[in-house]
Amino acid sequence: MRASVWVTVGLVLASLTGAHTVTPELTRLGRVLQQDAGEASASGASGPDLPQCMTPWEIFNSSAELSFWAEALQTVGFADEVHSPYITATFLAPTNDAFAKLLHSLGSSKQQLLANPSMVPILLYHMIPGAYMAIGDFDLGDSLSTALNLNVTVGAASAPLVAAPGMNSTVVTVRSAESIADIVKYNITACMAMIHEIDQVLMPEFLGAQSGPNQVVYHLGDGSGSHAPVANLTLVLPGGSKKGLGDPANPMYQITDAGLMFSISSAMPQ
Numbered sequence: 001m002r003a004s005v006w007v008t009v010g011l012v013l014a015s016l017t018g019a020h021t022v023t024p025e026l027t028r029l030g031r032v033l034q035q036d037a038g039e040a041s042a043s044g045a046s047g048p049d050l051p052q053c054m055t056p057w058e059i060f061n062s063s064a065e066l067s068f069w070a071e072a073l074q075t076v077g078f079a080d081e082v083h084s085p086y087i088t089a090t091f092l093a094p095t096n097d098a099f100a101k102l103l104h105s106l107g108s109s110k111q112q113l114l115a116n117p118s119m120v121p122i123l124l125y126h127m128i129p130g131a132y133m134a135i136g137d138f139d140l141g142d143s144l145s146t147a148l149n150l151n152v153t154v155g156a157a158s159a160p161l162v163a164a165p166g167m168n169s170t171v172v173t174v175r176s177a178e179s180i181a182d183i184v185k186y187n188i189t190a191c192m193a194m195i196h197e198i199d200q201v202l203m204p205e206f207l208g209a210q211s212g213p214n215q216v217v218y219h220l221g222d223g224s225g226s227h228a229p230v231a232n233l234t235l236v237l238p239g240g241s242k243k244g245l246g247d248p249a250n251p252m253y254q255i256t257d258a259g260l261m262f263s264i265s266s267a268m269p270q
């Protein structure tokens with residue numbers, strides 16, 4: 001992974017600190033994740049027992065090996081967004097070991113990573129909206145459309161789809177623009193969502209970032225070597241333009257190209 005690019009991007013950005021809450025009428029990640037899942041949601045017969053199931057957030061927040069992932073979701077205001085039994089999505093949740101490897105390669109601290117707005121695109125890259133995919137549904141070469149509008153691919157040139165190290169274990173590899181991860185724990189059902197734990201953080205390719213007044217646009221590549229961005233993600237930082245978006249007293253983020261937005265209601269350092 002091109003850690004140096006990521007660090008450069010991170011340096012030009014304002015920091016996020018503190019815990020944030022999301023203003024419900026502005027939150028759309030949850031809605032994106034609930035988009036029609038076709039087959040899975042249509043076959044109501046096999047639907048979950050909603051009152052009794054654990055939501056994705058409840059699973060993240062109660063899994064010891066996913067505590068960093070849970071904290072990161074909470075820090076950027078996504079915890080409430082994934083705390084609905086109606087979320088239909090597949091999450092590729094990096095374990096604490098995966099984040100430890102990322103921190104090591106970046107040479108950054110946990111606090112620095114959590115305070116970096118680049119966490120927003122990174123987190124969105126691990127969510128596949130509208131898809132309830134068990135491990136057996138991943139086929140070699142599948143291209144999966146993430147909430148970042150940037151795909152990840154199942155299998156990798158350098159690794160077989162299924163290396164069967166033991167009788168009951170399956171290794172499925174997921175390739176992002178900049179990293180390759182193995183699914184290390186799979187088929188964790190969270191109401192209508194599916195969670196698989198992965199051993200590396202999936203990094204988008206950060207081609208660059210343009211910082212404007214209280215705003216940053218990330219240009220993201222697909223790792224093909226092309227310099228043309230395949231996705232752009234805009235974060236309107238606190239104090240930036242929030243035309244027509246809800247309560248102007250609240251600093252907010254707007255993520256345009258991915259069709260998402262959320263706001264942060266706590267006071268932010270300017």
Ligand SMILES: *[C@@H]1O[C@H](CO)[C@@H](O)[C@H](O)[C@H]1NC(C)=O
Nearest residue numbers: 057058061062074079080083
């Ligand atoms: C996460 O779980 C702990 C208990 O393990 C609980 O105290 C806390 O409120 C939970 N956080 C959220 C945001 O649900």
Ligand SMILES: *[C@@H]1O[C@H](CO)[C@@H](O)[C@H](O)[C@H]1NC(C)=O
Nearest residue numbers: 134135136168170186187189
């Ligand atoms: C994963 O879950 C699917 C459906 O929920 C099931 O058919 C499959 O057998 C499970 N795979 C493993 C390896 O447990």
Ligand SMILES: *[C@@H]1O[C@H](CO)[C@@H](O)[C@H](O)[C@H]1NC(C)=O
Nearest residue numbers: 142143144145146150151152
């Ligand atoms: C991304 O994945 C979606 C869903 O599989 C697919 O329709 C689309 O063509 C893919 N896009 C690219 C650029 O591979």
Ligand SMILES: *[C@@H]1O[C@H](CO)[C@@H](O)[C@H](O)[C@H]1NC(C)=O
Nearest residue numbers: 164165166167168169170187
């Ligand atoms: C595989 O799983 C089955 C059923 O859970 C179990 O009986 C068997 O001992 C396991 N085999 C190995 C090699 O772990």
Ligand SMILES: *[C@@H]1O[C@H](CO)[C@@H](O)[C@H](O)[C@H]1NC(C)=O
Nearest residue numbers: 219220228229230231232257
């Ligand atoms: C992303 O932004 C760049 C530069 O502004 C533009 O050339 C490119 O077409 C955009 N890509 C997408 C997918 O919107």
